Amino acid sequence: MNRRTAMKKILVLDDNLTICLMLKSWLVKRLYEVETATNVDDAKKLIREVAFDLVLSDIRMPDMDGFSFLSWIQKYDSDVLVIMMTGYADIESAVASMKSGAVDYISKPIEPELLFKKIEDALKIRQNQKKSKQFINAFIKPEGRAYTELFKRLDKAVVDNTHLLITGDRGTGKASAAKYIYEKGVHKSFPFVTADYDRFSKNGSDAGATSYSFQQENSWISRKFAEAKGGLLFVKNAQLLDKTGQLQLQDFLTKQPKNENFTQVIVSTDKTISELSAIWIPKLLTTLQKHHILLPALKENKESIPFFAHYFLKVANEVLNKKIEKIMPAVQQLLLDYDWPGNIQEVKNTIIKAALLTESNCISEEVGRLLFKAAQKEPVDHPKGTSVKGLRKERYEKEKIEEALTLAKGNKTMAASILNIDRKTLYNKIKLYNVNTTF
Known part of the structure; x- marks a missing residue:
């Protein structure tokens, strides 16, 4: 199981500050990031600023009822899960809130272990839903000779279980192709990890790094390889790799043993082979060209x-x-x-x-x-x-x-x-x- 996941963010909304602080102390110990609000206006402000995974909300608030707040959340960010907190007398309302979109409810006084279970179950269901949505575009098989041929090549890549180079113009579906191979292949039980060099270069993920290489033992990319162990590493915008990074990627591709921990690597770029020959070292280009798929442009x-x-x-x-x-x-x-x-x-x-x-x-x-x-x-x-x-x-x-x-x-x-x-x-x-x- 891949445990290198970001801490989930939870917002607790209750007009009783003591309850907010109590729930926060419980949840922080379970390694959740927690914010609290004692009124709906503050809660809305926080939701606008932070990508919360889940909101734990009292069904009765002085400034807005739980149903109205739930409706606002669904319109603002439908990916946010909501669990309603309710007194015993309000259970009927809590059940009604689930029909309106809440994922669950919990009665006060709140039992910590029951709360943890409800949160974990809700997050697990959402993760499965996200995974289903994540791969939905990968499985559409368009009409047309070019796409029929493309899926034949993708299916062969699944069987071969080798490292692969995918090229194509922006928007042609390079990520979807990689996800298709992952979902159909032997690495499905292990992580699918994306290493986007464009995002890395913008964020400056490794302080002090002067290029997008594998130089540092604990560099951003080496952590990505560790996360993907046994699974599939999807390397985006690989044209941004410097020469040191190219050499070390070449070593990884050619020297990695093909055992139960074998990590398949799919390298993608919107550069052509001709353009890559001018910026990549010959060894890396030769290695990746052996298994290369060019995605068709829609205008053709x-x-x-x-x-x-x-x-x-x-x-x-x-x-x-x-x-x-x-x-x-x-x-x-x-x-x-x-x-x-x-x-x-x-x-x-x-x-x-x-x-x-x-x-x-x-x-x-x-x-x-x-x-x-x-x-x-x-x-x-x-x-x-x-x-x-x-x-x-x-x-x-x-x-x-x-x-x-x-x-x-x-x-x-x-x-x-x-x-x-x-x-x-x-x-x-x-x-x-x-x-x-x-x-």
Whole structure:
């Protein structure tokens, strides 16, 4: 079992400060990060600032009843679990709150061990749900010759259980391909760990490190390898590795024994083989080229666009609780005429945005033209070969976050999906750029 997981964050809301402090002392000893609030306004403020995993809330508060607060949480961040605390006389209300979206309830006076069990059970259920959602895109098999051939190669990679290089333009599904191999392969019982060099370079995860290498024994990347032991390590943006890092990655790929602790490595980049030959040492390129998969660009496989559009419409209906039945023919033509520089990810974002703007049972030509007019004004991602730095990059990211939050009507889970980042990263960026989240 992988125990190198981040501490779960819990918010305790009760108008009795003594109860808040008592519950906090119990939970901190169980290695949870805990914040407390004695009124709903303070609780909302904390939820806007922190990506909580779970809220433990009294069902009766002076400034707002538990049902209204629960409804607010679900609209603001549907990934937050809620357990209601109630007096014996309010059990009927607590049961009703579960029908409204609370994951569980607990009666006062609270028994510590029962509380711990309810929290652990709730977090375990949510983890399983997240894992199911995490892999949902990996298993869709689009129509079209290019994707049929792609899945044949992915299935062969599952059987071979070797290290692999995946290349392709941004948004073509490199992460989904890696997750497909993991879920279908022999490493499924062990961790799937992502080492994103782009995120590492932005966060400066190793103080004092001057390059993105394996030099330090306890470096960021060596910790990632330790986390992934026996599982699958997905290395993103590997073009950022310096030469020392490339040499040590080469050693790991070629000298790692293939025993029960064998860790499969999938290296991904949006650079071409020709571009990699100019920045990677020959040995590493030769090693990874032996097992290489190039993901198809959507502009070259337009027959697959209707499949992706209708698939993501189903996803949008489920997430947004809508019942959109069709995409008007004029919109379908707009989809086919567009070049999709952001590939599959851009299709997903476009359909989700269209669903958010649609109040009827079909995506209209008016909505379609509105979206494609916006798409033609600005690129979906940073253009290849350009460098967006400093204030320009901060302004760009802040505008994208504000746009996603506006489209999602403040819902953090949906905004994160639109931006293709995880929820905690979204919270960190909101705090970093001081983004207004009041909707």
